[in-house]
Amino acid sequence: MAKRDPFSEYHPLVCFLFFLTVILMGTVVRHPAYVLAGCVASGWYYGLLKGRGLLTMLLRLLPLLLLVSLLNPLFNPRGEHVLLRIFGRAFTWESLCFGFVTAGSFAQTILWFGCYNTVLTGDKFTSLFGNLIPALSLLLVMVLRMMGEQTRKLKQILHARSGIGKGITEQNSRREKLLHGMTALSALTDRALEGSIVTGNSMKARGYGCGRRTNFHSRRLRVGEWLCLLLFLFLLALTLCLGGMEAEFEPVIRTDPLGLGFLAYCGLLGVPIVLRIKESILWHILKYGI
Amino acid sequence: MAHIEIRNLTFTYPGKETPSLQGIDLCIEAGEFVLLCGHSGSGKTSLLRHLKPVLCPHGKTEGSVRLNGRELSEIDGRTQASAVGFVMQDPDDQIVTDKVWHELAFGLESLGTEQKTMRLRVAEMASYFGIQGWFHRNVSELSGGQKQLLNLASVMAMQPEILILDEPTSQLDPIAAADFLNTVKKINRDLGTTVLITEHRLEEVYPYADRVVVMEKGKLLANGSPRQVGQLLYERHEELFSALPTPARVFYAVGERGQCPLTVREGRSWLTERFPQQPLPHREPKPRESKLSSEMALRLRDVWFRYEKDSPDILRQVELEVPQGCLYAIVGGNGTGKSTLLKTLCGICKAYRGKIELLGKPLKKYSSRELFRGCVTLLPQDPKSLFAKKTVREELEEMDGAPEQWQAMAKLCRIDGLTQQHPYDLSGGEQQRVALAKVLLTEPRILLLDEPTKGLDGAFKITFAGILRELCQKGLTIVMVSHDVEFCAEYGDLVGMFFDGQLLTTAEPRQFFGHNSFYTTAANRMSRCLFDKAVTVSDVTELYERNRKELGS
Numbered sequence: 001m002a003k004r005d006p007f008s009e010y011h012p013l014v015c016f017l018f019f020l021t022v023i024l025m026g027t028v029v030r031h032p033a034y035v036l037a038g039c040v041a042s043g044w045y046y047g048l049l050k051g052r053g054l055l056t057m058l059l060r061l062l063p064l065l066l067l068v069s070l071l072n073p074l075f076n077p078r079g080e081h082v083l084l085r086i087f088g089r090a091f092t093w094e095s096l097c098f099g100f101v102t103a104g105s106f107a108q109t110i111l112w113f114g115c116y117n118t119v120l121t122g123d124k125f126t127s128l129f130g131n132l133i134p135a136l137s138l139l140l141v142m143v144l145r146m147m148g149e150q151t152r153k154l155k156q157i158l159h160a161r162s163g164i165g166k167g168i169t170e171q172n173s174r175r176e177k178l179l180h181g182m183t184a185l186s187a188l189t190d191r192a193l194e195g196s197i198v199t200g201n202s203m204k205a206r207g208y209g210c211g212r213r214t215n216f217h218s219r220r221l222r223v224g225e226w227l228c229l230l231l232f233l234f235l236l237a238l239t240l241c242l243g244g245m246e247a248e249f250e251p252v253i254r255t256d257p258l259g260l261g262f263l264a265y266c267g268l269l270g271v272p273i274v275l276r277i278k279e280s281i282l283w284h285i286l287k288y289g290i
Numbered sequence: 291m292a293h294i295e296i297r298n299l300t301f302t303y304p305g306k307e308t309p310s311l312q313g314i315d316l317c318i319e320a321g322e323f324v325l326l327c328g329h330s331g332s333g334k335t336s337l338l339r340h341l342k343p344v345l346c347p348h349g350k351t352e353g354s355v356r357l358n359g360r361e362l363s364e365i366d367g368r369t370q371a372s373a374v375g376f377v378m379q380d381p382d383d384q385i386v387t388d389k390v391w392h393e394l395a396f397g398l399e400s401l402g403t404e405q406k407t408m409r410l411r412v413a414e415m416a417s418y419f420g421i422q423g424w425f426h427r428n429v430s431e432l433s434g435g436q437k438q439l440l441n442l443a444s445v446m447a448m449q450p451e452i453l454i455l456d457e458p459t460s461q462l463d464p465i466a467a468a469d470f471l472n473t474v475k476k477i478n479r480d481l482g483t484t485v486l487i488t489e490h491r492l493e494e495v496y497p498y499a500d501r502v503v504v505m506e507k508g509k510l511l512a513n514g515s516p517r518q519v520g521q522l523l524y525e526r527h528e529e530l531f532s533a534l535p536t537p538a539r540v541f542y543a544v545g546e547r548g549q550c551p552l553t554v555r556e557g558r559s560w561l562t563e564r565f566p567q568q569p570l571p572h573r574e575p576k577p578r579e580s581k582l583s584s585e586m587a588l589r590l591r592d593v594w595f596r597y598e599k600d601s602p603d604i605l606r607q608v609e610l611e612v613p614q615g616c617l618y619a620i621v622g623g624n625g626t627g628k629s630t631l632l633k634t635l636c637g638i639c640k641a642y643r644g645k646i647e648l649l650g651k652p653l654k655k656y657s658s659r660e661l662f663r664g665c666v667t668l669l670p671q672d673p674k675s676l677f678a679k680k681t682v683r684e685e686l687e688e689m690d691g692a693p694e695q696w697q698a699m700a701k702l703c704r705i706d707g708l709t710q711q712h713p714y715d716l717s718g719g720e721q722q723r724v725a726l727a728k729v730l731l732t733e734p735r736i737l738l739l740d741e742p743t744k745g746l747d748g749a750f751k752i753t754f755a756g757i758l759r760e761l762c763q764k765g766l767t768i769v770m771v772s773h774d775v776e777f778c779a780e781y782g783d784l785v786g787m788f789f790d791g792q793l794l795t796t797a798e799p800r801q802f803f804g805h806n807s808f809y810t811t812a813a814n815r816m817s818r819c820l821f822d823k824a825v826t827v828s829d830v831t832e833l834y835e836r837n838r839k840e841l842g843s
Binding site: 149157161165167184203206208210214217 | 368
């Protein structure tokens, strides 16, 4: 059983803003220190949320990251320090560094998205936009549900068809496999269309389209959440105003010196982690207090 | 003033000559529990849908439907949506959103209910239906019974005056179905909501209904109290009589007239009244001729299965022997692994330990081609998952046999009149038979059936059993997984109980059900005070008559 995560229970607006900011910053900023901080923070939070899932994630990411960082110098020969030559093309230190940074920002984006999926579940996302764009948010919920449902149905169809010797695993020739796969898919489409009529009827029967929709889950921000949101916006403003995020890789590596802005950025990234630590300390105190 | 008043309602589908509903006159009082029955295709669904204008089928409608004295089509959409609640057959497709709480709130959201009211109503419904425990769950994690209960709850959250249910339990197992129907009864009793329900599983609802309305070919055939209608159905020799509760069937079968018993309790007191002196001269029914072959078509030794490496075992040390040419029925609760057992038998799920032998040859030695051609085949729980074509004919032709072959099969499964139809346009019973025909075209010697009687009405069940009998006589071995205790008792040669990943006992149906006190047929529960091992209507009837004769003379 996963531990409770205080940030996940925050108002979806706070969570959404957080992820929007860190993912945007993570993809735009190329400063190595910032990228490293992003990687550490996203990995840490991912680990807090998923426990051992972090290890499998890192193992999966690693080959991809190596590929990204090593491929960049192969295509981009610019840079002062030539490490070696491959087929007459320069393989430079600067280009390799840029590859690492790209891989780093790639990694943190994936990790942040992983966290995002756990924290901002479909229903929270829709409750966030429910009041602004009700039709769209409902559509999203329905799509989310449909995807899971169709996978389940496809599996059912494939099993049913292997029971009459028309599954895809039993076939000998590739042509037959393809043919039977296609038949299964077309059967799935038929079923989905048939099902959507029922869903539509069920929606109409419960007054869908009668007028303006309201939303079940529109909760207000609590005081603590307001504070967290303000602190977060303050740190963001600080990071953006103080700057120091520039980095150049060609022809030589030149990065802005680290300053207060970087500290503010680290603080911003650490919001969910700090909340988690605060919570566990608080519980310890409470436990010993009793 | 009647709550619902239907006057001379006639409805014709576009392009059809004969109307689907003909001059229906029906009044329903507030708070009544009305059961609507009839064969599939008798116009039940069309009638129900006329009470909910947004779901009303396209076509030509004449006559009037009034709700509280007002013409239904003149009432605005919002009032209609909340006043008339409608629950359909399919538990899955009716659900719109992905979370339980959201589904409960969906109707209220659509009506633009203010948040405070909405929260209270949803909380109220969740508590009433006992949903608190799974309020935050994903819909996909729920069982079929829970899903249907959720559908009911989300309709009830809108506080309807009338609740319409169109075969709501046809996709559920008997325990979930009984649970669902009890909730409907509770709603009717506690809240006074008018209920109009169609069902083919009459054993449960029939005694409870205030009124039973029978439809045939778009007309009202009968309209009265359950006992009156029971008598009428018997007197007119209607096919629908076979769907009545067991006590009523026994009552009329032994030649009694008048007010019939409907529940097991009533049936029992009627029997004890008839036979005051005990013990009776004949307590056991005449033995059935059993002609079980000594040759085994199917043999399982110490079979284990689980879905994933770390997941719990679904099958644990299963041992099974099925003689050739017999109908072997496996009964047991939900989620005990019965369906998985069938999939393991034919290699769709691979057992990780143990031996499976089909027709004397190990399963592993079969190539998948010879296995599913002429050896074994599986009819899945949902016949729709086998359909992939535009017409029934193409569906059968897909099995690449000669034309004579599929035509003969269509005749055997009694679907030769339906070959031009789209499989999705057929009723549940017809779909089941098309799927059966399709499966049989692989010319199997062992046929595996997963819940074949789910969604079949009483008359179809008899047809279906007839087909199975015919196949068994041709030497086919049938292994059937079913919740339908009555069906297994009537037609099974051997019955086995599956529980907790294991096959517990195997016995001949009378032996098996005669010794159970809870997991047994209504006929047995009703007659056990007088007779031993009488498990079907015909057993009880036969014993009754033999004893009467002996005591009378």
